[in-house]
Amino acid sequence: MHVKFIELNYLCIHNLNSIMEQKIRECCVDAVKELFGEKIAPELIGFEKTKKEIEGDFTVVVFPLVRYSRKSPEQTATEIGDYLIKNLPGISSFGVIKGFLNLVMTESFWFDFLYTEFGDPSFGVFPARNDKPVVLEYSSPNTNKPLHLGHIRNNLLGYSISLILEANGFDVHKVNLVNDRGIHICKSLVAYMKWGKGETPESSGMKGDHLVGSYYVLFEKHYREEIQSLTGKGMTEDEAAGAADLIGEAQEVLRQWEAKDPDILHLWRTMNDWAYQGFDTTYKQLGVEFDKVYYESDTYLLGKQLVQEGLESGILYSKADGSIWIDLQEEGLDEKLLLRTDGTSVYMTQDLGTAEQRFETYHPSRMIYVVGNEQLYHFDVLKKVLKKLGNPASETLFHLSYGMVELPEGKMKSREGKVIDADDLMDEMVQTAEETTLELGKVDDFSAEKSAALFYMIGMGALKYFILKIDPKRNMLFDPKESIDFNGNTGPFIQYTHARIQSLLKKAKETGSWMLDAGPAKRETRNAKSESSILKPESSTLEPRPSTLIPSEREILRLLYQYPTVVKQAGEELSPALIANYVYELVKEYNQFYQEVPVLREEDPKKLRFRLALSAFTGSVIRKGMALLGIAVPDRM
RNA sequence: GGCCCCAUAGUUCAAGGGAUAGAAUGGAAGUUUCCUAAACUUUAGAUCCAGGUUCGAGUCCUGGUGGGGCUACCA
Numbered sequence: 001m002h003v004k005f006i007e008l009n010y011l012c013i014h015n016l017n018s019i020m021e022q023k024i025r026e027c028c029v030d031a032v033k034e035l036f037g038e039k040i041a042p043e044l045i046g047f048e049k050t051k052k053e054i055e056g057d058f059t060v061v062v063f064p065l066v067r068y069s070r071k072s073p074e075q076t077a078t079e080i081g082d083y084l085i086k087n088l089p090g091i092s093s094f095g096v097i098k099g100f101l102n103l104v105m106t107e108s109f110w111f112d113f114l115y116t117e118f119g120d121p122s123f124g125v126f127p128a129r130n131d132k133p134v135v136l137e138y139s140s141p142n143t144n145k146p147l148h149l150g151h152i153r154n155n156l157l158g159y160s161i162s163l164i165l166e167a168n169g170f171d172v173h174k175v176n177l178v179n180d181r182g183i184h185i186c187k188s189l190v191a192y193m194k195w196g197k198g199e200t201p202e203s204s205g206m207k208g209d210h211l212v213g214s215y216y217v218l219f220e221k222h223y224r225e226e227i228q229s230l231t232g233k234g235m236t237e238d239e240a241a242g243a244a245d246l247i248g249e250a251q252e253v254l255r256q257w258e259a260k261d262p263d264i265l266h267l268w269r270t271m272n273d274w275a276y277q278g279f280d281t282t283y284k285q286l287g288v289e290f291d292k293v294y295y296e297s298d299t300y301l302l303g304k305q306l307v308q309e310g311l312e313s314g315i316l317y318s319k320a321d322g323s324i325w326i327d328l329q330e331e332g333l334d335e336k337l338l339l340r341t342d343g344t345s346v347y348m349t350q351d352l353g354t355a356e357q358r359f360e361t362y363h364p365s366r367m368i369y370v371v372g373n374e375q376l377y378h379f380d381v382l383k384k385v386l387k388k389l390g391n392p393a394s395e396t397l398f399h400l401s402y403g404m405v406e407l408p409e410g411k412m413k414s415r416e417g418k419v420i421d422a423d424d425l426m427d428e429m430v431q432t433a434e435e436t437t438l439e440l441g442k443v444d445d446f447s448a449e450k451s452a453a454l455f456y457m458i459g460m461g462a463l464k465y466f467i468l469k470i471d472p473k474r475n476m477l478f479d480p481k482e483s484i485d486f487n488g489n490t491g492p493f494i495q496y497t498h499a500r501i502q503s504l505l506k507k508a509k510e511t512g513s514w515m516l517d518a519g520p521a522k523r524e525t526r527n528a529k530s531e532s533s534i535l536k537p538e539s540s541t542l543e544p545r546p547s548t549l550i551p552s553e554r555e556i557l558r559l560l561y562q563y564p565t566v567v568k569q570a571g572e573e574l575s576p577a578l579i580a581n582y583v584y585e586l587v588k589e590y591n592q593f594y595q596e597v598p599v600l601r602e603e604d605p606k607k608l609r610f611r612l613a614l615s616a617f618t619g620s621v622i623r624k625g626m627a628l629l630g631i632a633v634p635d636r637m
Numbered sequence: 638g639g640c641c642c643c644a645u646a647g648u649u650c651a652a653g654g655g656a657u658a659g660a661a662u663g664g665a666a667g668u669u670u671c672c673u674a675a676a677c678u679u680u681a682g683a684u685c686c687a688g689g690u691u692c693g694a695g696u697c698c699u700g701g702u703g704g705g706g707c708u709a710c711c712a
Binding site for chain 2: 016046047048049051053054059061063066073097098099100142179182183184296321323332333334337339340341342344346347350372373374375376377378380401403404406411436437440442458469470471473474475476477479482485486487488489490492493495496497499500503504507508569577581584585588591592594595596598599600601602636637
């Protein structure tokens with residue numbers, strides 16, 4: 001099914017069990033030794049999520065142990081359970097169903113957990129590793145096309161993964177490599193020179209990247225027409241494509257560009273600047289950022305040196321026409337061109353160069369490339385070429401290949417105009433958020449500014465969550481109708497729950513028995529100091545412990561306890577989807593609790609305060625988790 | 638043609654080799670003198686086919702069927 005991320009072992013996150021699970025595991029190993037006289041590997045002790053309808057907080061799978069106990073699964077589980085109760089504090093009882101040992105933790109275990117962790121800003125944020133950095137490339141746009149839905153997935157994934165890795169203590173460098181040169185860029189230049197009439201973003205009122213993109217489209221339109229008229233005169237499609245005057249002009253412009261023709265360079269810079277300004281706006285709206293932006297026009301010559309060295313050492317070979325190749329047949333691939341007959345570099349040459357450059361600049365433990373799965377072959381080749389050349393960058397290179405975004409009517413095809421534009425999409429989402437919110441009459445007392453901020457938060461939350469909740473590796477279907485839905489498993493649903501919690505806390509504060517320190521909600525992965533919702537009861541009962549925990553409270557605590565482990569796992573698998581699904585589960589559970597259990601209306605002050613603390617902690621984890629997805633949550637909506 | 642990926646309710650997604658395969662949406666039926674109904678409850682509904690490995694398979698292996706991607710001196 002899915003490719004396991006074995007290659008990611010370098011991350012050394014590995015231990016994907018919670019602290020309690022680790023303790024249980026160790027104790028189980030002791031139990032097996034004590035009871036059955038066998039020393040077993042800790043990995044043999046597996047955990048399973050405790051099913052909801054079964055009582056228990058942790059579940060040990062004992063099937064693998066029966067060969068050591070030589071007893072029935074039930075008997076084995078029972079004996080180990082007895083041993084655990086005697087030897088591991090915090091376990092109050094256990095139940096055995098088949099080969100599953102369901103451990104029930106004491107209530108004080110859960111209270112201790114709640115009160116030690118919920119005010120701790122670093123909950124779910126792991127300390128910095130004194131390790132080599134990670135370089136993460138994402139976005140990588142093309143200056144002749146505005147960003148579309150596919151880029152949105154790329155950008156959201158890349159940015160979220162950077163946050164997740166940071167939460168796991170990694171030093172992450174986010175880089176962007178802009179494709180700003182090549183024959184396709186020259187097409188836009190040609191079109192502008194022919195038909196542009198000096199149009200600018202200001203004069204046309206168009207966003208820069210869209211303006212540039214429109215000339216690319218214009219070129220393609222005329223080019224197709226020319227090809228059509230040539231095929232009408234008896235040429236084949238291929239002949240016509242090569243013989244058309246327009247493509248000739250574009251090729252000429254490329255030659256001039258490479259020869260540093262001042263006029264061409266000037267126009268090229270002008271149009272690229274328009275595109276960059278447009279991209280910046282889109283990135284800002286998306287909420288993504290980079291530590292460093294590379295331009296292919298600066299890097300495209302890199303790699304030639306590597307190829308030259310490879311040729312000299314005999315690893316590469318040249319053909320009669322002067323082109324340079326690598327033979328990867330032993331590696332199960334093909335022969336691959338690395339330098340053209342005319343000595344110019346191809347995509348691969350350039351990527352070899354940037355890989356080395358990056359490696360030398362950062363000395364990273366890993367270089368992650370967030371690039372669509374249509375380039376699996378390219379990265380396979382890249383890694384193998386580097387390896388064959390004996391370049392250490394090869395070992396650190398990892399292609400995070402994500403699936404394509406498809407539309408209900410099929411694939412997006414930019415040439416046919418079948419694309420969803422990033423800016424349009426974001427605008428629509430925000431607008432829908434506005435309409436829905438106004439319809440529900442939620443913000444009648446909001447200022448215009450506050451409302452606008454909320455609509456943006458909700459619209460973008462919906463979009464981001466819709467995309468990030470899906471396993472990155474999988475192709476996904478983007479149905480605009482569904483994406484704009486704010487009910488069910490959606491971003492706004494989660495935001496709404498957070499808002500309700502904040503509303504509870506605010507009211508609790510107003511009643512006077514609670515003090516709430518509301519700090520600014522910042523990027524918590526980076527700046528763990530800013531924790532809002534620290535609850536300070538005025539009474540001497542700092543840690544109210546009601547006599548019993550009801551099932552929904554226990555379930556919420558159980559989920560909260562899992563959060564750091566989920567962050568780890570998401571870091572290991574480079575999957576924001578794990579965070580998204582976790583937060584959803586937590587929110588669903590909380591909503592049930594909210595619906596069925598009184599909080600402010602509770603008369604027992606111990607229960608009331610405990611539930612407020614539980615709510616505050618839940619709210620904080622919702623916010624942290626969503627922050628890792630790049631999604632903000634409101635206090636009111 | 639060769640190589641790679643995918644296949645789970647009508648639909649879109651979950652499920653570390655482990656319990657009765659979970660959600661959402663859509664369908665049906667309910668919940669508001671009460672902390673925000675963008676919520677909650679109940680209900681019907683699924684592992685493409687055929688073999689194999691295993692105490693145990695949606696998950697691993699083989700073969701089929703159906704979809705997608707790659708296979709440029711494009712990037």
